[in-house]
Amino acid sequence: MTSTYGTPRHRFRADRTLMIQGTTSDAGKSALATALCRLLARRGHRVAPFKPQNMALNSAVTIDGGEIGRAQAVQAMAAGIEARVDFNPILLKPTSDQGSQVIVGGQAIGTMRAAEYYRHKPALLDEVIAAHDRLSDEFDHVIVEGAGSAAEINLRAHDLANMGFAEAIDCPVILIADIDRGGVFAHLVGTLAVLPETERERIVGFVINRFRGDPALLRSGLEWLEHETGRPVLGVLPWLENLHVEAEDSLSRAEDSHHESARLKVVVPLLPRLSNHTDFDALRLHPDISLKFCHTPEPGDLIILPGSKHVRADLDWLRARGWETAISRHLRYGGRVMGICGGYQMLGHRIIDPDGVEGEAGESDGLGWLDLTTTLKADKQLRRVTGHCLLGGAPGTPLTGYEIHVGESRGTGLRDDIFLLEDGRRDGALSADGRILGTYLHGIFDRRETLECLLEWAGLKQPQPFDYDAFRLAEIDRLADAVEESLDIGQLIPGARPPQRP
Structure with missing residues (x-):
């Protein structure tokens, strides 16, 4: 594979499953997963979203009568399919600062404090892998979203949300970072530095998210990053003004609205x-x-x-x-x-x-x-x-x-x-x-x-007439168009068909 910035890099394959992990929470994992689901679906592939473990108070009801995180329901919409429980086999819904309701396979099994939940995690990994394998048998591609940060070393034991899952099913990982937060190069290099060698080798490239301005201004930094890490920068995604993709969980004052009319x-x-x-x-x-x-x-x-x-x-x-x-x-x-x-x-x-x-x-x-x-x-x-x-x-x-x-x-x-x-x-x-x-x-x-x-x-x-369903699908397409312009999907996912023309 050749990076966007001209340096020859190793080739990798994501024939079935590709995982997206972040350097931080809200780095853009959900958005990139949504866009890839949409792009592959528009190219005629059968694609499924997947998140092994989600912690969120925004949830959705699936076609098979279970409950999953809202982000995976949105990604299913982007893929043109009905949401189902296998897309998010474990959902944690916080009830307090110490405890969460635990939902496995779409159904609540009880409320647990963190220590109790950690004791259950080895058995839950089997549930996660089984759900992924069912999807992998049925779909051309499975796009997996990690949780939080890949660098949370205190949670490494029995991890099933990030590298623990990637190791268990042997899939490649893309690492995404948000440049709008600042410190993007430190986030990427620092995340690599705290990972064990076997996990570090799974990261096949970087995506930089929410860049405002001309990407050419980043060239020297990107060349340094590729030389320092030996991994390609797969693309720089632009800042999309007022982009609306349903939030997984967080809510800020930015969610307020005031229209002149x-x-x-x-x-x-x-x-x-x-x-x-x-x-x-x-x-x-x-x-x-x-x-x-x-x-x-x-x-x-x-x-x-x-x-x-x-x-x-x-x-x-x-x-x-x-x-x-x-x-x-x-x-x-x-x-x-x-x-x-x-x-x-x-x-x-x-x-x-x-x-x-x-x-x-x-x-x-x-x-x-x-x-x-x-x-x-x-x-x-x-x-x-x-x-x-x-x-x-x-x-x-x-x-x-x-x-x-x-x-x-x-x-x-x-x-x-x-x-x-x-x-x-x-x-x-x-x-x-x-x-x-x-x-x-x-x-x-x-x-x-x-x-x-x-x-x-x-x-x-x-x-005034306002069709929210049509609006959110148009926003998903706007996101997918921006990602398609910024990433070489054919190189990223070998076997991906070219875009279908109307």
């Missing part, structure tokens, strides 16, 4: 254990909406209580920061309030956790704005749903979404449900005055028709 302000409490914040992507990208995630209350037209991985603890957090009083005042002045999943449970009279499903066993008073009581149970409800929205006397409005929850809610408030599902069930509750709405369904803003129906309920008349 905004006519509705949405406020979302930034709960410590907020889950599935991708629920709000369609809202914050909508040209008629400004959206803000807040630690402390701020005025707005619509307050949405989001999902939570520890509902009672996050409810305590809300009260401690004055949200209960602020929401009462908001309602008195005619505002609207919505709760999704855990936020829906908070809107009821009581939350009961007799078995300590989300923490210490006990009960908590809810906010009391919907007439319902929720009991948390160990069996998690995982469903993709379709149906119709009943708001505004429009039962023909189509609906899609998914359920991920451990609660069962009962009460007279459920008589005024708002979603009729295709399996005959009903979901949600609406207050007598029509200004408070709750639902267990995630992803209900993603479909254009349902989004418009809910925005009309919130007070936004005749919202």
Whole structure:
């Protein structure tokens, strides 16, 4: 293989499986994996995403009825296939600073502290390898995303997320680093330096991500890097302004939005254990909406209580920061309030956790704005749903979404449900005055028709059309186009077919 910068380098093959590892978290692993899935699919290959172990509170429900990390669901979308549990065989959903719910093969097996989980890891590696081998037998290519940093030497024992997995299945690794953070050469050379020789040999090249400007300005540094490490720089990926690819887990103030044409302000409490914040992507990208995630209350037209991985603890957090009083005042002045999943449970009279499903066993008073009581149970409800929205006397409005929850809610408030599902069930509750709405369904803003129906309920008349599904696919293609211009896919993955022309 010849590097981009002219120095002859060793040839490698990634006939089936190629793994992408990073020098840091958020170096660009998910984005590059997504782009490669899209590029190979556009060239006519059958390609599957894979992440051995994921730690994230953003998750998705698969076609085979399990739960995986959101990033792998997005990568499946990029590959043009349905998400399935084998794409992410182990998912960790933090419930506290010390413990996480452990999901294996799409199903929760319990909550574990770190030391307990480490004891399970040798057996879990077998689960991971079996899932990968099934995909490798079925697909032309498997694009694997590592987790965190490849240089986390304190986690090397029984590692199954990065080099431990690569060693187990004997696959090549690309190392990606984010130049926008600064120190990119130190990140790459330093990562190599802390790896054992056998792991270091697996790294077949580097990708530098998020470069602003003319890549020619990097030439001297890239030539030094290749000479110093003996490995090629496979490409320099550009900074893509305002690129939207659904986030795996992190949420920053950059996720807030304000559009000049905004006519509705949405406020979302930034709960410590907020889950599935991708629920709000369609809202914050909508040209008629400004959206803000807040630690402390701020005025707005619509307050949405989001999902939570520890509902009672996050409810305590809300009260401690004055949200209960602020929401009462908001309602008195005619505002609207919505709760999704855990936020829906908070809107009821009581939350009961007799078995300590989300923490210490006990009960908590809810906010009391919907007439319902929720009991948390160990069996998690995982469903993709379709149906119709009943708001505004429009039962023909189509609906899609998914359920991920451990609660069962009962009460007279459920008589005024708002979603009729295709399996005959009903979901949600609406207050007598029509200004408070709750639902267990995630992803209900993603479909254009349902989004418009809910925005009309919130007070936004005749919202501008916005098709989020089409938008995110266009953004995936924008990312894939940039990667295709920056990397030689034919050299990177021998056997990759040339791009298919329309």
